[in-house]
Amino acid sequence: MLNQKGYEKKQKSNEFVDIYIMGKRYNVPSSLTIMKAFEYAGYTLLRGCGCRAGFCGACSTVYRIAGNHELKVGLACQTKVENDMYLTQIPFYPAHKVNYEIDKLQGDGDQVVELYPEITKCLGCNACSNVCPQDIKVMKYVSHAIRGEISKAADESFDCLLCGLCASKCPANIVQYKVGLLCRRLHGKYLAPKASHIKERINEIEEDKFDKQLDELTNASKDELANKYNNRDIEK
Amino acid sequence: MSYTSQLRELIKRVEKTREERLGHDFPRMTPEQKQDVLNNHHPDYIKDQFRKAKIGPNKGDRFPHELCDVIEGYPAVKWDEIDTSKIDYDVDVLVVGGGGAGASASLLAHEAGADVLLTTKLRFGDSNTVMAQGGIQAADKSNDSPATHYLDVIGGGHYSNVPELVRALVTDAPSVIDWLEDLGVMFDKEDDGSMKTRHGGGTSKKRMHSARDYTGAEIMRVLRDEVLCRDINVVEFSPVVELLMDKEGKAAGAVIYNFETEEYQVVKAKTVIITTGGLGRLHTQKFPTSNHYGATADGLVLAYRAGAKLAFMDTVQYHPTGASYPEQIEGFLITEKVRGLGATPINVDGEQFVYHLETRDVEASAIIRECAKGKGITTPSGMQGVWLDSPMIDKLHGEGTIEKELPAMVRQFARFGVDIKKDPILVYPTLHYQNGGILINDKCESSVENLYVAGEASGGTHGRNRLMGNSLLDILVLGRRAGKNAAAKAQSIDNKSAELNLEHAEKFVEELKKEGIKRTKTSPILIPDYTDGELS
Numbered sequence: 001m002l003n004q005k006g007y008e009k010k011q012k013s014n015e016f017v018d019i020y021i022m023g024k025r026y027n028v029p030s031s032l033t034i035m036k037a038f039e040y041a042g043y044t045l046l047r048g049c050g051c052r053a054g055f056c057g058a059c060s061t062v063y064r065i066a067g068n069h070e071l072k073v074g075l076a077c078q079t080k081v082e083n084d085m086y087l088t089q090i091p092f093y094p095a096h097k098v099n100y101e102i103d104k105l106q107g108d109g110d111q112v113v114e115l116y117p118e119i120t121k122c123l124g125c126n127a128c129s130n131v132c133p134q135d136i137k138v139m140k141y142v143s144h145a146i147r148g149e150i151s152k153a154a155d156e157s158f159d160c161l162l163c164g165l166c167a168s169k170c171p172a173n174i175v176q177y178k179v180g181l182l183c184r185r186l187h188g189k190y191l192a193p194k195a196s197h198i199k200e201r202i203n204e205i206e207e208d209k210f211d212k213q214l215d216e217l218t219n220a221s222k223d224e225l226a227n228k229y230n231n232r233d234i235e236k
Numbered sequence: 237m238s239y240t241s242q243l244r245e246l247i248k249r250v251e252k253t254r255e256e257r258l259g260h261d262f263p264r265m266t267p268e269q270k271q272d273v274l275n276n277h278h279p280d281y282i283k284d285q286f287r288k289a290k291i292g293p294n295k296g297d298r299f300p301h302e303l304c305d306v307i308e309g310y311p312a313v314k315w316d317e318i319d320t321s322k323i324d325y326d327v328d329v330l331v332v333g334g335g336g337a338g339a340s341a342s343l344l345a346h347e348a349g350a351d352v353l354l355t356t357k358l359r360f361g362d363s364n365t366v367m368a369q370g371g372i373q374a375a376d377k378s379n380d381s382p383a384t385h386y387l388d389v390i391g392g393g394h395y396s397n398v399p400e401l402v403r404a405l406v407t408d409a410p411s412v413i414d415w416l417e418d419l420g421v422m423f424d425k426e427d428d429g430s431m432k433t434r435h436g437g438g439t440s441k442k443r444m445h446s447a448r449d450y451t452g453a454e455i456m457r458v459l460r461d462e463v464l465c466r467d468i469n470v471v472e473f474s475p476v477v478e479l480l481m482d483k484e485g486k487a488a489g490a491v492i493y494n495f496e497t498e499e500y501q502v503v504k505a506k507t508v509i510i511t512t513g514g515l516g517r518l519h520t521q522k523f524p525t526s527n528h529y530g531a532t533a534d535g536l537v538l539a540y541r542a543g544a545k546l547a548f549m550d551t552v553q554y555h556p557t558g559a560s561y562p563e564q565i566e567g568f569l570i571t572e573k574v575r576g577l578g579a580t581p582i583n584v585d586g587e588q589f590v591y592h593l594e595t596r597d598v599e600a601s602a603i604i605r606e607c608a609k610g611k612g613i614t615t616p617s618g619m620q621g622v623w624l625d626s627p628m629i630d631k632l633h634g635e636g637t638i639e640k641e642l643p644a645m646v647r648q649f650a651r652f653g654v655d656i657k658k659d660p661i662l663v664y665p666t667l668h669y670q671n672g673g674i675l676i677n678d679k680c681e682s683s684v685e686n687l688y689v690a691g692e693a694s695g696g697t698h699g700r701n702r703l704m705g706n707s708l709l710d711i712l713v714l715g716r717r718a719g720k721n722a723a724a725k726a727q728s729i730d731n732k733s734a735e736l737n738l739e740h741a742e743k744f745v746e747e748l749k750k751e752g753i754k755r756t757k758t759s760p761i762l763i764p765d766y767t768d769g770e771l772s
Contacts (some may be wrong), residue, residue: 032564044766044767046358046495053568188421198414210381214383229390
């Protein structure tokens with residue numbers, strides 16, 4: 001079944017490619033992701049490895065293919081190896097962070113430009129969008145932010161993993177991913193309509209409305225609980 | 237790698253039965269049927285995959301071999317290199333771990349006026365939290381109640397859960413959602429602001445709140461931002477390798493290890509909170525895992541050596557739907573939201589064989605049983621799987637639903653040439669969650685004084701099986717409680733003259749020797765070794 005996959009699988013894989021990690025050549029199965037190829041080559045990853053599933057943005061990798069000048073980037077856990085791939089990882093990229101007290105901000109249009117004034121220097125080169133491993137239209141959400149359209153910027157940037165590759169390419173030194181994060185927080189806190197049913201429920205809990213029911217359940221025997229559980233109403 | 241021609245042929249069978257399956261729910265199992273499939277097919281019930289712990293507070297209890305291996309490891313710390321009287325950090329509250337539980341504990345402790353240090357093995361925020369996709373439960377709608385939530389949790393956990401912890405979970409849930417909304421988390425909402433909620437496996441009411449299928453990522457990035465905005469001291473790439481105790485045997489700090497300089501540092505703290513997550517990367521029973529790289533049970537090892545009792549360590553959660561194809565994403569999580577939206581499991585003949593929203597242990601066991609019957613699909617890399625018929629979702633809820641509700645899943649598969657809007661997905665259970673952990677009470681206190689635990693590292697809340705959306709909830713409920721309580725306790729502690737020591741670890745080594753356990757392994761293991769290619 002699932003067991004003993006590793007070695008067997010490696011042997012089954014008859015296609016191998018050459019990759020270069022920090023300049024050293026390794027021959028690895030072509031089916032591997034960059035991350036697994038690093039490990040296949042004997043590296044134990046520390047920086048540059050996180051969730052291994054495309055959610056944390058820790059494994060930003062820069063590469064080029066032999067014969068081609070273009071520097072490409074990707075997440076090591078989500079990109080397959082190619083022949084003659086020259087790899088290096090950039091797991092830490094220093095970026096400017098503005099500290100703010102979210103409670104003291106406002107959801108108005110000027111807020112983002114005030115905290116991150118450099119966004120107005122966007123050259124419109126679109127390097128940020130081209131480099132995004134999530135295919136987010138980064139320049140578009142920065143434009144929204146410049147225009148004070150916080151909710152649009154929040155929506156457009158939603159799938160951001162904060163990997164920082166956008167900022168690594170920006171000639172205007174914009175830290176796009178942090179601008180997106182601020183817009184999302186402002187939208188979530190100030191601009192999205194509030195869920196009134198939550199406050200109502202919190203009040204009911206504070207008024208001990210459910211204490212009796214919960215006392216009964218807490219003290220119930222296993223059989224009583226099973227009986228209640230097996231006969232509970234299930235919402236369609 | 238898109239589907240091979242053989243798989244394409246098999247997909248036709250799924251398509252053939254799709255129309256007639258629409259609108260016809262497969263019957264739910266009776267309690268007897270559930271017990272039967274668990275007994276015969278759930279990995280927890282395979283006796284030879286467990287052994288009795290030889291040492292420590294749970295001596296004689298049944299643990300998975302892989303957990304015993306780390307529990308029975310020798311401390312990795314080099315004793316003679318550590319001078320515990322030379323203090324590098326002196327704080328009120330030390331938070332060990334940088335996921336959702338660690339971040340929320342830090343925020344609440346900081347709010348209570350404590351001087352907080354958060355130390356984490358990898359980057360701050362890199363954790364299972366960030367990978368949680370489907371949602372977070374809270375009974376905050378008018379047709380629901382904390383009591384109903386309680387019943388779902390305890391039924392899902394086979395009535396073994398610690399009642400006070402379940403009660404804490406369901407009672408704090410609405411205020412956790414309120415707190416997140418106030419911090420700026422973007423939940424999926426209706427136009428009037430009410431939360432969009434859905435079912436998860438085993439829920440009796442639709443109480444799953446989500447942020448598309450990036451729910452955990454959205455929560456984590458907001459919490460991390462908030463911690464950083466408040467200037468709470470965060471030290472990354474510095475795992476705790478041993479707890480420090482005072483002369484009275486109370487937790488009083490920790491030894492942290494700088495991965496890069498290979499130096500040890502001593503943290504003195506009035507209270508310590510462990511939020512290190514679970515054991516997924518121990519790969520119990522050689523299962524692939526949906527877990528974060530750092531999930532190597534470190535907190536359990538540290539706390540156990542210090543004398544903390546563990547609970548429910550003989551049960552592990554295998555998520556019913558891990559990817560079994562393409563090879564590059566084997567074991568990755570296919571969020572339960574996919575089933576919540578109506579995708580159903582289908583066998584090689586195009587037949588549904590289990591109701592799609594059974595609890596995770598039952599659903600996973602049913603999938604394992606179907607494959608054992610020979611009704612599974614063998615992938616090109618030799619894995620087993622069944623179909624999860626994702627195109628049903630758009631049929632049920634309208635074109636565009638998948639795109640809107642499951643962007644992460646669409647992207648995950650599109651990267652490897654599979655369009656989940658048009659074609660079903662191949663899935664097989666993947667090691668997902670540590671049901672057990674360090675036993676705590678509803679103040680998040682462990683059995684060791686001044687040692688608090690929150691999140692997946694803690695045990696008791698979920699009993700023998702956790703429902704979807706209750707982990708994102710518990711990390712925040714317990715994280716907040718741990719932070720608040722640890723900060724309050726710290727106020728009453730005077731540790732000026734406390735002498736920090738590692739005697740508990742030395743005693744543990746003596747006990748290991750007495751039991752005839754040789755020094756072949758050290759723990760905590762910190763980083764899993766994948767260089768041999770056996771698993772990943």
